[in-house]
Amino acid sequence: MKTIWIDLDNSPHVPFFVPIKRELEKAGYRVVVTARDCFQVCGLADLLGVPYMQVGRHYGKNMGMKVVGTVFRAMQLMAAVKHEHAVISASHGSRAGIMASKLLGIPSVVIADYEFSYFMPLFLPYMVIVPEVIPTDEYAKKVPKVATYPGIKEDVYVPDFKPSADLLPSLGLSEKDIVVTIRPPATEAHYHNPESEILFAAVIDYLSSNPDVRMVILPRNEVKQTAWIMSKWADLVKSRRIMIPEHVVNGLDLMWYSDLVISGGGTMNREAAALGVPVYSIFRGKIGAVDNYLSQEGRLTLLTSAEDLRDKVVIQRRNKGNRFIAEDRSALSAIVNSLIQCAEATNL
Numbered sequence: 001m002k003t004i005w006i007d008l009d010n011s012p013h014v015p016f017f018v019p020i021k022r023e024l025e026k027a028g029y030r031v032v033v034t035a036r037d038c039f040q041v042c043g044l045a046d047l048l049g050v051p052y053m054q055v056g057r058h059y060g061k062n063m064g065m066k067v068v069g070t071v072f073r074a075m076q077l078m079a080a081v082k083h084e085h086a087v088i089s090a091s092h093g094s095r096a097g098i099m100a101s102k103l104l105g106i107p108s109v110v111i112a113d114y115e116f117s118y119f120m121p122l123f124l125p126y127m128v129i130v131p132e133v134i135p136t137d138e139y140a141k142k143v144p145k146v147a148t149y150p151g152i153k154e155d156v157y158v159p160d161f162k163p164s165a166d167l168l169p170s171l172g173l174s175e176k177d178i179v180v181t182i183r184p185p186a187t188e189a190h191y192h193n194p195e196s197e198i199l200f201a202a203v204i205d206y207l208s209s210n211p212d213v214r215m216v217i218l219p220r221n222e223v224k225q226t227a228w229i230m231s232k233w234a235d236l237v238k239s240r241r242i243m244i245p246e247h248v249v250n251g252l253d254l255m256w257y258s259d260l261v262i263s264g265g266g267t268m269n270r271e272a273a274a275l276g277v278p279v280y281s282i283f284r285g286k287i288g289a290v291d292n293y294l295s296q297e298g299r300l301t302l303l304t305s306a307e308d309l310r311d312k313v314v315i316q317r318r319n320k321g322n323r324f325i326a327e328d329r330s331a332l333s334a335i336v337n338s339l340i341q342c343a344e345a346t347n348l
Contacts, residue, residue: 001028001029001030002029002030002087002343003029003030003031003032003084003085003086003087004024004029004030004031004032004086004087004088004089004090004339004343005031005032005033005034005081005084005086005088005089005090005101005106006020006021006031006032006033006034006089006090006091007033007034007035007036007077007089007090007091007094007096007097008033008034008035008036008041008045008050008052008091008094009036009041009091009092009093009094009095009096009097010036010038010039010041010092011039011040011041011044012092012267012268013041013091013092013094014035014041014044014045014048014050015044015048015157015251015252016092016111016153016154016156016157017033017050017090017092018048018050018157018160019156019157019160019332020090020156020332020335020336020339021033021050023332023336024336024339024340027336027340029340029343032053032081032084032086033045033050033051033052033053034052034053034054034055034077034080034081034097035050035052035053035054035055036054036055036056036057036058036073036094036096037054037056037057037058038057038058039058039220040248042054043248044248046248047248047250053080053081055073055076055077055080056069056072056073056076056077056096057069057073070095070096070099070120071096071099073096074096074097074099074100074103075100077096077097077100078100078103078104081100081104082104086106087106087107087343087346088106088107088108088109088126088339088342088343088346089101089106089107089108089109090108090109090110090111090339091108091109091110091111092110092111092112092113092153093110093111093112093117094110095119095120095123098110098119098120098123098124098125099120099123101125102122102123107126107127107342107346108125108126108127109125109126109127109128109129109338109339109342110125110127110128110129111128111129111130111153111335112128112129112130112134113130113131113134113152113153113266113270113288113290114266114288114290115130115134115135115138115288115289116285116286116288119142124142124143125143126143126144126145126342127143127144127145127146127147127338127342128143128145128146128147129146129147129148129149129335129338129339130146130147130148130149131148131149131150131151131152131153131289131290131331132148132149132150132151133289133290133293134148134288134289134290135289136148145342147334147338148334149330149331149334149335149338150330150331150334151328151330151331152270152273152274152290152293152294152331153267153270153290153331154267154270154271154273154274155274155326155328155330155331155332156331156332156335157332158252158271158274158275158324158326159326159327159328159329159332161252161256161275161324161326162323162324163253163256163257163321163323163324164250164253167249167250167253167254167257168257171216171243171245171249172240172243173214173216173243173257175320177212177213177214178210178212178213178214178259178315178316178317179214179216179257179258179259180207180213180214180215180216180258180259180260180261180262180315181216181218181254181255181258181260181261181262181263181268181272182200182203182204182215182216182217182218182261182262182263183217183218183220183261183262183263183264183265183268184197184200184217184218184219184220184225184229184264185197185200185264185265185282185283185284186220186264186265195284196264196282196283196284196285199264199282199284199303199304199305199306200264200282201232202306202309203262203282203309204233204236204242206306206309206310206313207315208233208236208241210315213241213315214240214241214243215236215241215242215243216243216244216245216254216258217229217242217243217244218244218245218249218251218254218268219244220265226244229242229244230244251268251271252271252275255268255271255272255275255277256275256277256320256324257320258272258277259278259315259316259317259318260277260278260279260280260313260314260315260318261277261278261279261280262279262280262281262282262303262313263279263280263281263282263283264281264282264283264284265283266283266288266290266291269281269283269291269294269300270290270291270294270300273294273299273300274326275324276299277318278301278314278318279299279300279301280300280301280302280303280312280313281300281301281302281303282303283302284304287302301313
């Protein structure tokens with residue numbers, strides 16, 4: 001039985017790899033999982049029942065510390081998986097995972113959906129898998145193998161979603177509230193643009209002017225970002241107009257029972273779009289092909305200024321059902337088939 005190693009580097013990677021792991025195991029592969037202790041990765045893996053080895057942590061926004069942290073985590077990953085005899089590794093852009101794979105002589109497969117992220121020059125993956133809407137020319141110049149899949153990354157796991165009616169009461173919310181789920185910008189990411197923080201603050205101020213709105217904010221950093229929000233909008237937090245969940249919640253559940261979603265990052269925007277929930281992006285980095293595709297289809301609204309809030313954001317209750325139906329599994333099938341082809345082509 002061949003082994004495939006999956007590295008979970010960030011919270012969106014957890015639900016994404018759940019169905020991929022399931023399908024690989026159905027196909028007869030043994031799958032081992034490592035998870036970085038940051039951004040609720042381990043908490044989500046626990047919530048979704050994913051067995052994993054906890055390896056490494058986050059080292060902050062300083063670029064020097066990021067590099068040191070990546071190298072150190074790569075060493076930790078090597079120690080954790082060297083006896084697992086994996087034939088390939090798979091991740092959604094884990095630089096430490098790619099480095100560890102290279103040093104162990106394991107072909108690495110990176111699934112990516114943002115063409116402006118970068119690879120380390122000396123540690124390129126063996127294969128890259130991207131949505132069909134992303135041009136592959138630049139990838140083909142750098143890596144031996146490039147594959148594509150239809151739709152968007154979120155189409156891989158959103159079809160498995162079953163809404164839980166227990167979520168709103170657990171947060172002290174009711175169907176009478178206008179619920180807005182908000183994801184702040186990724187202030188520690190290499191692609192962060194400070195304009196996103198200005199726009200995020202404008203979002204809070206604008207929404208708070210509507211007395212029916214309850215904002216559920218999902219900070220990216222459990223310490224710094226949470227403390228900043230609770231300090232800057234202390235009155236809104238005290239009155240529970242702003243809520244920050246004290247425990248890990250299923251993001252798909254939260255978005256399904258929201259009336260709209262506003263996010264400074266890609267994954268939550270695209271999850272909402274896949275669910276059919278009105279969603280607005282305050283991301284101010286380079287807009288990738290996937291978001292442009294969703295915007296052109298009318299499934300995602302891009303906000304660039306405070307004026308856009310007044311002109312484009314529609315604050316109203318939406319009709320929510322207790323069922324979500326999505327039957328297209330072509331994205332999942334394409335990705336799993338590419339991974340299997342890569343695993344079968346190795347000599348390990």
